[in-house]
Amino acid sequence: MKNLNHSNTQTIVKGELLSSPGKIAKNGYFVKTGCLKSYIIDSEGKEHIIQFAPEHWMIGDLNSFTFDVPSEIYVEAIEDSEITLISKSEYQNLDLLEKEEVIEMSNKYRNNLIASNKRVISLLSSTAEQRYIDFTETYPTLVQRLRLKLIASYIGVTPEYLSEIRRKLVKK
Amino acid sequence: MKNLNHSNTQTIVKGELLSSPGKIAKNGYFVKTGCLKSYIIDSEGKEHIIQFAPEHWMIGDLNSFTFDVPSEIYVEAIEDSEITLISKSEYQNLDLLEKEEVIEMSNKYRNNLIASNKRVISLLSSTAEQRYIDFTETYPTLVQRLRLKLIASYIGVTPEYLSEIRRKLVKK
C-alpha cells in the first residue's frame, strides 16, 4: 500500500456508522484492522449486505464517490476497527496520482470486479445451500468472526433458513 | 478510445463463439458494433448470462485473463458484430502502458464494478418483477434488441416466468 496513506488513521468502535444514504460520499475507507460492512435497507426495511471489509480491504459507495450522486448505502463497523480515509479529491481525479498509484487503484478495482462478478454468477446459478458452502470455503476466517445473521444477509437468505441449512449440513 | 486500438478489427457473425471454458483467455474483446454475451452453463446444463456487451463495452473473462487460470465462461456474438481484440500481453502488465491508458482501463474497471455491484444489490433485494422493470429502464435499447430468453437469463428467472411477469405488467 505504498503511498496510499496520505490520510490519517482513525479508530472506530463496533456499531459506528461511517456513511449513510442521502449524503454524497466524501470518502472511501481502507481497513487496517477490524471489519466493516456496507449494506442497503430495502423498501420493506430489510438489510442486505453488499460487502464485508476485513483487514486490507477497501469499502465505500464507489458510485456516489465517483459520480457525486447521493449515496444509497450504509457503511458500518462490525468490530472495533482502525481505518484510513481515502479522500475523494485524490481518487476521483486519477490524473493527480503517480502512475504507480493509478495501477494500484486499477488493480483493486479489477480484483473487486472479479469478486463481484463471481457473486453475481453464484446468485444466479447456485442454491442457498451451495452459496453458504462456497462462502465458508472462500472466507473461512470470516465464517468464524461473523454472526450467522450477517452471513445470511450476504448470501441472500433469511437467518431462519440459513439455520436450517446448517442443521442439514451438520447431519450429512 | 484513443490509443487502445493496437489490435485489429474483426468481423464476426451471430452465433460465433469467441471463448469457451477450459482455455486460458488470451484476449478480451471491445465491441465496436453489434452485441456479445458472456455466460456460464451450470451443473444442470442451464445457461446464465453474466454480461451483455453492446457498442462500446468490453467483455471477456477477466479472471482468466488476469490470473492465467482456465476460463469458466463462454463469450458469444448475439448479433453480427465488429470487435477489436484486447491482448493479454498489453493489459496484464499495466506497467507497459502509458499513464493515460492505465487511467482509461481503471475507469472501465470502476464503471463495470459499479454496474456489477448494482446487480448484486438488485439480485439480493428485488423481486423478479422489479428486476425486469429495472432492466427495461436501465437498458431500454437492449430490451428492444434482445430475445426474452436472454433477458430472463440475465435477470435470473426462467423464460416461462418472465413471460408471466410481462403479461401481468401489460394488464396493469
Place this chain on the structure above:
DNA sequence: GAAAAAAATTAAGGTAGTTTAAGAAATGAG
C-alpha cells in the same frame, strides 16, 4: 415464401426459500 427450427405463451402441479411466532442460547451492560 414454405418448411423447419427456435422462441414465446399458457397452465397445472411442485419446491426452495419466506413468514410468523415462540422458546432457547449467547452476548452485552452495568
Place this chain on the structure above:
DNA sequence: CTCATTTCTTAAACTACCTTAATTTTTTTC
C-alpha cells in the same frame, strides 16, 4: 454476576418462482 437484549433455532403455513408439457408465434433457412 445478573438482568436485558440480541441472536439462534424450530416448526408450520405460505408464496415466489420452477418444472413440465402442450400450443402458438416468430425467426431462420434454403
